[in-house]
Amino acid sequence: MVNIVDRRLNPKDKSLANRQRFIGRARRQILDAVRDVSARRKVADIGQGGEEISIPADGLQEPGFRKGSDKGLRRHVVPGNKQYVAGDAIPRPEGGQGQGGRGGSPQGEGEDAFQFTVSRDEFLDLFFENLELPDLVCTQLTKVKHHGLQRAGYSVSGSPSNLNLARTMRNSLSRRLALKRPRREETRALDEEIDRLERSGKDPERLRALIRLREEQVVRAKRIPYIDPIDLRYNRFDPVPKPISQAVMFCLMDVSGSMTEDMKDLAKRFFMLLYLFLQRRYQHVDIVFIRHTHIAQEVDEDTFFYSRETGGTLVSPALEEMERVLRERYDPADWNIYAAQASDGDNTPADNPAVVDLMESVILPVCRYFAYIEVAEERGWEMTTDLWQVYERLVKAGRPLAMRKVKSRADIFPVFRDLFTPVELRR
Template identity: 60%
Template sequence: MNIIDRRLNPKGKSLANRQRFLRRARKQILDAVREASAREGITGPSNHRIRIKADTLREPRLYQSGQGGERWHVAPGNKEYVEGDRIPRPPQSEGGGRGGSPDGDSEDAFHFVLSRDEFIDLFLEDLELPDLLRKELRDTEGATPRRAGFQISGAAANLNLVRTMRNSLSRRIALRRPRPEEIAAREEELARLRVSGDTDPETLARLAAELEAERRRARRVPFIDPVDVRYNRFEDVPRPAVSAVMFCLMDVSGSMTAHMKDLAKRFYKLLYLFLSRRYKRVEIVFIRHTHVAREVDEETFFSSTESGGTVVSTALEEMARVLRARYPRELWNIYAAQASDGDNMPADNPHAVALLEKVILPACQYFAYLEVGPEDERYGGATELWRAYQRLGQSGQPIAMRKVNHRSQIYPVFRQLFSRDKATRREGVG
């Protein structure tokens, strides 16, 4: 959704102030979209009703205050007052003459409906994959025009004046076209000789013939000739598409309750929506794990009901296997997002951390870890898996960690993990 002010800048109004007002209005809409996404969900209804306060959209203006100063008024005659009487000021309400509303607003809130596409575009507006680099060209995404020399025909807008004048000068020098200054000097000299009378007629005739020959040469050799004209030439250069892959690792073991799995699936649905809408050349690999891990398709990832024990290292081993088979790090930008409740076999934690530190993180641009917890209690302490991952983050590895307990936390956490602000990504791992 774009807010465009097409009004002319009227007299007495500041264009800069109006632009600040439009930016503030857009911020109000973005805030309302994010609040609605936390309340309703981003994959909910096809249309979303957005509410913002009307008084926040009023353009600021200067006006004459009615609270002070002296004023003269001409009023119709009446039977109650005579000349010299003092008329009391009528009382004013705090709401500026408007009645109050139950929620305390001085005016009714401003409601409008955004389509699902508009809603999602606004929600994902300032998100991106961190540290996306251009690797080897694997595919193209359109083309970009680039200067490629000159040509003898083209549109007037592409005329290269410098090259045209250079060609014209070279041609005139090669054909010995006399300059206008030289012809003017010969004309003055011939006129002076004729006036002085010191030169014989034969010499004057010869000088006149030479002058006429130079005039004919100047007419035969034009200042600008069609052969001089050159136009800028452009050719379309393929624009490389960035190659990236996102690994989605989800714990579906028995320790993950229905609430925890719902939180993880909501996070991954939002991630899938974000990647599919913002990037055309990003592949997504889905991996589910219990005490074993396997790569699955999208439908199985979100709908399968299998369960079992918990061995986190199996998901990392499966990711490493897929990396070796299909996604060499010199050709791909590699990302991963892991969701778990932090429960793992104690004997497996060292192996999982070693895999992450020596195999996964060196290949990744960015690794996001989301730890989900029960809704009816707050975290009293960190899990063993969280503390192990936390040590990696504190050592400078490209890993970001967040915890969620409620649905309303999914959207703010997602924005923190994939915000354009690098400081937010590298911020605390707690």
């Protein structure tokens, strides 16, 4: 006698909840590890596939009372004797392993690092934990219809998948009680008695009465169904309009000849993070990529991240291009506008007044937040650039502008977090 069951179609990831608990517990260590990894990877690989990380095991041990292995007397019985006879002395094996038959702790614990793989989603979630776009406001309710569903009691109609069994059965039971539908036990008892009377042949009067009663019961049971359509109750869901925030992020990158490959790499890394972050966290965020040399153009993401270009440096065309796009597609009344700019800070001095003017009169007044990243050579001169000076003046005037310098890959992630951590969460 055997029962064969196919369980392959059962839900997978039974231990997902345990995994989440584990990741929650190891959050701090994992975050550190993720940061290291992000500095090591190639631009194109960030956010692709899972990631193997290794974290220190503190806080993750599962201790227990154990006998130590460095004190006292032990005996080991091991197989495979080749040359020893009783009384031989053997030098202690190196590292304590092998000979002892203790085979390491089965849990693989100890002070070693703990290695495991996090999935892409987990990786990115950790990566962008607690980050958000500053000062996002709901601007549009009318144009885009976005509905969410909300539980709203029960209804008498609905799709079978929403059937509420408990309610339905409760109604059915109360209706059956109220209408005195004969219960199965009663019917069975009646049947038994009829049977008994028929066999014994005694009391035909009562037998007839019982048979009549039985027939009535059958009719009654037929008339009063076990479950009637009026018993049915369904979970009801109401659509609720959900406010959404429309936002657009302008990514401005300097790709002129003054930027070395390393600097471009840093800038691209920054934008890659920004891009992943927005994609992951905000469904309704448009992203506009603008790159510029002495001329500026709006490009798609592939061109932005992967193509090469050189030329002279002018910043104002990029801002003009941004202004053009704004005017054509993104009305500041309907959209939250953000911008991030990366540059080495070079600008033709004659262009600076134009930049200030554009920023002050057009760009900054409509922007919720403007982040400026200045990339520099790792061992470059510590000097303030033209653009930095220009922007510094704007910051002093209380504009929504944030500026940071990035010198190495390792800076990217902290600067990024710094720029997008909400004020409440900053330490």
